[in-house]
Amino acid sequence: MKRLITLTMVIALAIQLRAQEWAGIAVPAQAGSGKEWQLQSNISDDFNYTMSEGNRPARFNDKWYPTYHNNWSGPGKTQWNSAQAWANGDQLAIQAVRVPGTDQVYCGIITNKTRIKYPVYFEISAKIMNQKLANAFWLLxxxxxxxxxxMEGYGGGAGQEWFAHRMHVSHHVFIRNPFQDYQPKDEGSWVYNSQPWRAEYHRYGCYWRDPWHLEYYIDGQLVRTVSGQNIIDPNGYTNGTGLNKEMDIIIDCENQTDWRPDLTDAELASENIFWVDWMRVYKPVNSSGGSSGATLTMEAENFNNTGGSYNDASAGGPGFGVNVSGSIINYVNGGDYVEYPISIPEEGAYTLTYRYATPINNTSVDFSVAGIPFFTTTLANTGGWGNYQDQTASQTAYFTAGNHTIRLTAGSADWQWNMDRFTLSKPGSARQGHDLFNDKEEVAPLSVYPVPASQSVNVKGLTQDQYHVDIYDVRGSLEMSSEISRSDAYTLPVNHLQQGMYILRVHTGGESYSLKLLVR
Known part of the structure; x- marks a missing residue:
């Protein structure tokens, strides 16, 4: 794994990394059968530049307007103001300040110059402010x-703790004259977090798959799916088209005093910035991969998350989790884990091979995907911490095509192993079978909530007399089947399922529809 890298290559790599802060973070939505995600670089932005009013570089001006998309000044006591959108060299700041001598608030806003339309995935990494104001990432x-x-978040303020723990994910369809507004009002549109959303940066994304289907993701986890006319546009405001129009991307804050409490000067004086680390947009395109087999190699040091329960800092380690030492990971204690985002090009069974070293007997590594345990491999003693060898797991891992998160967890012994890399190999041609994530679901008239679920899940929109429901795990194993009848919101128990991602497939007549289900 040792490589000689020239200065030119290092500079080129540094430029690439600056341009894509999200590199290594997989798009959580499924691109579809035979598809892969393609970054829309002309729209996406890492905000790694300095800008302010009167000093906006080309990197900003090529993509954004520091204004709303028309001449409206904003809701309630909002006055959108271009000076309140600035960047510090690493992040975008959307700030709120008092309009001198008034009860109005200057609020920052930016609008992307390129409109987007389904199918498209758009996502932001951001930290909302500790205010009664709305912080939003939206399309119009x-x-x-x-x-x-x-996302539409209300970070805090006196008497606002209910909102501080709930992120709003939703959509609207309007008739402008006479004004009419439809928006889903179910509890699933408010995503609860035990810690206030303002406390940390989070990733907020949405997959606008087609006019009748939206998937909302937070930190890479599916939190809400809405699908079908019954929840997208039950009143027919779009005349049967659904969400079919090109839309502008907007990042802003708002003083929504038309339905929210006003705020004092003292409240507005601090914690008044909505910080945005990056914003990215992807479109699904035809996959460039073939079907003659696939081999994927993950270098051990290229993980995106690590943790554990033992602090080894006193022994020279990193503390909790593993240590990167050049091109390997070491200081792996019992229970330490590492996570890797990976894009699987073809559905099927993959063999797993670890390249590792350990002088300890009976060490092991647990392999799991999306929180679902697959299998444990006991590793042979290689005779030293520097004596690397390959070992192939006795079981195969079955994947659907698309993006997944792999976790490797060390066994229970105090000291475990060093790892160089691991490889997933799929021999032969792609399996000719059923892709659970890509069943026919173009206009599924259904929605499921809550997402994630723990005890039970409600299936809404069952308008036919009889349905057959199957729940599969991501390996394609049938976990549950049930016959259900017409219902406004039929309840299915899921408390017997392990934590992880599942596919809920609903059959009626000659049609089958699929929705993703997350169990925690």
Missing amino acids: SPDDTQEIDA
């Missing part, structure tokens, strides 16, 4: 009749 059609809110 040019005629203001269709809207998708990937």
Whole structure:
């Protein structure tokens, strides 16, 4: 694994990493059968530049307006103001300050110069402010009749703790004259977090798959799916088209005093910035991969998350989790784990081979995907911490095509192993079988909530007399089957399922529809 890298290559790599802060963070939504995600670099932005009013570099001006998309000044006591959108060299700041001598608030806003349309995945990494103000990442059609809110957060303020723990993910369809507004009001549109959302940076994303289907993701986890006319546009405001229009991307804050409490000067004086680390947009395109087999190699040091229960800092280690030493990981204690985002090009069974070293007997590594345990491999003693060898797991791992998160967890012994890399190999041609994530679901008239679920899940929109429901895990194993009848919201128990991602497939007549289900 040792490589000689020239200065030119190092500089090129540094430029690439600056351009894509999200590199290594997989798109959590499934691109579809035979598809892969392609970054829209002309729209996406890492905000790694300095800018302010009167000093906006080309990197900003090529992509953004520091204004709303028309001449409206904002809701309630909002006055959108371009000076309140600035960047510090690493992050975008959307700030709120008092308009001198008034009860109005200057609020920052930016609007992307390139409109987007389904199928598209858009995501932001951001930390909301500790204010009663709304902090939002959203889409709006040019005629203001269709809207998708990937996130709308209210960080805090006196008496606002209910909102501080709930992130709003929703959409609107409007008729402008006479004004009418439809927005889902179910509890699933408010995503609860035990810690206030303002406390940390989070990733907020939405997959606008088609006019009748939206998937909302937070920190890479599916938290809500809405699908079908019954929840997208039950009143027919779009005349049967659904969310079909090109939309502008908007990042802003708002003083929504038309339905929210006002704030004092003292409240507004601090913690008044909505910080945005990056924003990215992807489109699904035809996969460039073939079907003659696939081999994927993950260098052990290229993990995106690590942790553990033992602090080894006193022994020279990193503390909790593993240590990176050049091109390997070491200081792996019992229970330490590492996580890797990976894109699987073809559905099927993959063999797993570890390249590792250990002078300890009976060490092991647990292999899991999306929180679902697959199997444990006991590793042979290689005779030394520097004596690396390959060992192939006795079981195969079955994957659907698309993006997944792999976790490797060390066994229970105090000292475990060093790892160089691991490899997933799929021999032969792609399996000709059923892709659970890509069943027919173009206009599924269904929604499921809550997401994630722990005890039970409600299936809404069952308008036919009889349905058959199957629940599969991501390996394609059938976990549950049930016959259900017409219902406004039929309840299915899921408390017997292990934590992880599942596929809920609903059959009626000659049609089958699939929705993703997350169990925690």
